[in-house]
Each structure stands twice: as C-alpha cells, then as structure tokens.
Amino acid sequence: MHNRYKKLGWIIALFVFMQSAAWAHTGAGAIGGFMSGFTHPLYGWDHVAAMVAVGILGAFLGRPAIWLLPVVFPVVMAFGGVLGILGISLPGIEPGIAISSIVLGSLIVLAVHPPLWVAAVLVAGFAIFHGYAHGAELPNAANPLAYSAGFVICTGLLHLLGIAIGELIRWPWGKTVARTVGGVIALAGFGFLTGVL
Amino acid sequence: MxxxxxxxxxxxxxxxxxxxVLLALGLLLGQQTPSTIRTSLVVYVAGLGSALFLTRVLPRMEQSELSLLILALSLGLLVILKLRINLALIVTLSISASLLIGLDSRVSALPGLDASKIYLQLLGIAFSASLLLSLLALISFYLNKLLAGIAVRIIGAWVTAGxxxxxxxxxxxxxx
Known part of the structure; x- marks a missing residue:
C-alpha cells in the first residue's frame, strides 16, 4: 500500500516538473503566491485570534449564525481589502483588529447571546479592519489571485477551527473549554492593544 | 505523445x-437538481470543446482574467444566496464559463511543435476541466445534503471574497 502511494507521488511530481513553456500561462508564481497568502494570516496572532473567535461565536449562537457569520466575515473583509487596495486611508486599523479580539472573546467568555443582526454587524465591522490590513499588502504579491485565494482559504479554515471548538458546547466540559478559549482570545486582544503581545 | x-x-x-471559476460553477451546480446538473455539464463540455478549437483561429483574448473574475464573483454570490436558478440562467452561466476558460487556454504555437501535439494538449485541457467541474458538482451536491449546505455557502463566500x-x-x- 505504502509503495503504491510512493509510486503515485512520483507520477504526480513527474507531471508537475514536465511543464514546458508552451503555455499562455506558465503557472509560475501561482503556487508560491498561494502559499504566501495561505501562511500570511498565520503570522499575525491578532488575525488568528479574531478568526477563531468568529467561528466559536457562530457555533455558540447556533443556526443560522453558525454559517452566517463565517459568510459575512470574508465577504465584508473583501470590501475592507478593496479600501486597502485603493489606498483609501482608514484610521485605527491595528487597534480595530485588537479590539475585535477583545469584543468577540468577551462575548464568548461571558456567554452573551446578542441578536443575530447585532452579531453580524459586529463581525462585519471588525472584518473591515482585517480586510484592510490584507488588502494593503495585495498589490505587492507576485500572483495576487493565488495570494488572495490562499489567505481567504486560511481564514475560512480558522473559522472552521473556531466552529469545531464552539461545537464542544454540546458537552458540559466542552462549554468550559470553549469559554476558556474565548477568555484567552479576549486577554490576547488586550495584549495586542497595549503592545504587550 | x-x-x-x-x-x-x-x-x-x-x-x-x-x-x-470551475470551483464556483461546481458549487452552484451542486445546489441544483440532478437534471439541471446533467444539462449544464453537457452544455459546458460542448462550449469548452468549441472554445478550445477556436483558440487556433481567433486572436488572443484581452482582459480575460477580468472577465473570469467577474464571472467567479457572480457565481460565488449565487452560491451564498443558495437559489434554485432557472435552467436558462444556469445554462448561460455554464456556457459563459466554458467559453471564457476555453478561449483563455491557448497553447502557443512554438517552432517545431506539431499541430497534432497542440490538439493533444487542448484535448487534455478539455478532459481535465470537464472532469474537474463534474467532480466539484458531485462533491457540492452531496455536501449540500450535510448541515443544510453550510460548507458550500462558506466556500462560496471565500470565492466571492477572493x-x-x-x-x-x-x-x-x-x-x-
């Protein structure tokens, strides 16, 4: 079985390296751009904390928030990204990102259940700050489309991680775990805001 | 060869x-009825084949990425809204996708490259782009039965955002 996978791996590698330059698109930079975009959110803990918090909050609030919040976030984040690309100045980006961790983490640790529209507006508001920070860096990417696909997918996976943590509330111990993670996110937010972290 | x-x-x-575009169209097709999926796939394959053949005679397409992104954005929004779209619109979207992808998949005629080799490469593109769309539509169709299609709508949001x-x-x- 192991040998079969090894053989398949070699065949795939062979096809990848067999690329000639007879294409209108060579694919050059696409993989690098994707990886660079994918790893970008992981380098900023302030981003990671907020993305995970959105997922946990969605799971805490149940349906339809569980899918609505992770849908609202990337779409509005893209609008923030557009502002960054266009170079429209937006004050308080870094504090806004830090405050997103504090507010979302606090809602989770205190088990606050805001109405759906309030949660959606909050998430959308914070998404603007996160998107702006990413969008401002997009024009420098070697392959902007691959870069944006990478970081949007990474963002979504962080939301899914948050949803998975939030889903633990089905068990009594899980509720404690999820709220503790929310507390850690809120505290980290204070750390980002004050410059300690 | x-x-x-x-x-x-x-x-x-x-x-x-x-x-x-393939991902967005696949997700959208998965949200439709099996008969709509079948019709759209047939139309898509026919459109893709014709467009790939036309790359041999037509000049290079200008601003193809812009058109492809506008289409991906529209498809992504439709996936988020999770609408049952009428057949005429879904067929139009499938044809648009196939024509844009096909016309943008030009194989440059390098010196010494036989026409047969070019056609073989075009056949490879038609094969993989059709297989990929069919697989994505199939995965999306079954994912829609899980958790009320939440995952499909979330992926649609990623496509829209990107x-x-x-x-x-x-x-x-x-x-x-």
Whole structure:
C-alpha cells in the first residue's frame, strides 16, 4: 500500500516538473503566491485570534449564525481589502483588529447571546479592519489571485477551527473549554492593544 | 505523445482564475437538481470543446482574467444566496464559463511543435476541466445534503471574497 502511494507521488511530481513553456500561462508564481497568502494570516496572532473567535461565536449562537457569520466575515473583509487596495486611508486599523479580539472573546467568555443582526454587524465591522490590513499588502504579491485565494482559504479554515471548538458546547466540559478559549482570545486582544503581545 | 495530453490536463489546475471559476460553477451546480446538473455539464463540455478549437483561429483574448473574475464573483454570490436558478440562467452561466476558460487556454504555437501535439494538449485541457467541474458538482451536491449546505455557502463566500479583492486590484491598475 505504502509503495503504491510512493509510486503515485512520483507520477504526480513527474507531471508537475514536465511543464514546458508552451503555455499562455506558465503557472509560475501561482503556487508560491498561494502559499504566501495561505501562511500570511498565520503570522499575525491578532488575525488568528479574531478568526477563531468568529467561528466559536457562530457555533455558540447556533443556526443560522453558525454559517452566517463565517459568510459575512470574508465577504465584508473583501470590501475592507478593496479600501486597502485603493489606498483609501482608514484610521485605527491595528487597534480595530485588537479590539475585535477583545469584543468577540468577551462575548464568548461571558456567554452573551446578542441578536443575530447585532452579531453580524459586529463581525462585519471588525472584518473591515482585517480586510484592510490584507488588502494593503495585495498589490505587492507576485500572483495576487493565488495570494488572495490562499489567505481567504486560511481564514475560512480558522473559522472552521473556531466552529469545531464552539461545537464542544454540546458537552458540559466542552462549554468550559470553549469559554476558556474565548477568555484567552479576549486577554490576547488586550495584549495586542497595549503592545504587550 | 501522451506527455502533451498530460500537460494539457494540468493546465486548469495551474491557472488560479480558471480554478476559481470551475470551483464556483461546481458549487452552484451542486445546489441544483440532478437534471439541471446533467444539462449544464453537457452544455459546458460542448462550449469548452468549441472554445478550445477556436483558440487556433481567433486572436488572443484581452482582459480575460477580468472577465473570469467577474464571472467567479457572480457565481460565488449565487452560491451564498443558495437559489434554485432557472435552467436558462444556469445554462448561460455554464456556457459563459466554458467559453471564457476555453478561449483563455491557448497553447502557443512554438517552432517545431506539431499541430497534432497542440490538439493533444487542448484535448487534455478539455478532459481535465470537464472532469474537474463534474467532480466539484458531485462533491457540492452531496455536501449540500450535510448541515443544510453550510460548507458550500462558506466556500462560496471565500470565492466571492477572493474574486472581489483581485478584481478591485485589476480595475485599480487599469484605471491608474
């Protein structure tokens, strides 16, 4: 079985390296751009904390928030990204990102259940700050489309991680775990805001 | 000779804009009825084949990435809204996707490259772009039965977000 996978791996590698330059698109930079975009959110803990918090909050609030919040976030984040690309100045980006961790983490640790529209507006508001920070860096990417696909997918996976943590509330111990993670996110937010972290 | 066919097969996987449109269309098809999926796939394959053949006679398409991104953005929004779309619209979207992808998949005629090798590469593109769309539609169809299709709508939001930002960047570069 192991040998079969090894053989398949070699065949795939062979096809990848067999690329000639007879294409209108060579694919050059696409993989690098994707990886660079994918790893970008992981380098900023302030981003990671907020993305995970959105997922946990969605799971805490149940349906339809569980899918609505992770849908609202990337779409509005893209609008923030557009502002960054266009170079429209937006004050308080870094504090806004830090405050997103504090507010979302606090809602989770205190088990606050805001109405759906309030949660959606909050998430959308914070998404603007996160998107702006990413969008401002997009024009420098070697392959902007691959870069944006990478970081949007990474963002979504962080939301899914948050949803998975939030889903633990089905068990009594899980509720404690999820709220503790929310507390850690809120505290980290204070750390980002004050410059300690 | 098979080397050229496999090169063609890899092409849709190496062009992010093509992959994005295929992903968005696959997700959207998965939200429709099986008969709509079948009709759309047939129309798509026919359109793709014709467009790939036309790359041999037509000049290079200008601003193809812009058109592909506008299409991906529209498809992504429709996936988020999770609407049952009428057959005429879904067929139009499938034809648009197939024509844009096909016309943008030109194989440059390098000196010494036989026409047969070019056609073999084009056949590879048609094969993989059709297989990929069919697989994505199938996966999306079954994912829609899980958790009320939440995952499909979330992926649709990613597609929309990615397309919107790069579209803004392209337009910004075009204008300035």
């Amino acid at each position: 098979s080397h050229f066919f496999w090169q063609g097969c890899l092409h849709p996987l190496l062009v992010p804009a093509h992959l994005l 397309s919107l930002m790069v579209l803004a960047l392209l337009l910004h570069e075009l204008i300035s």
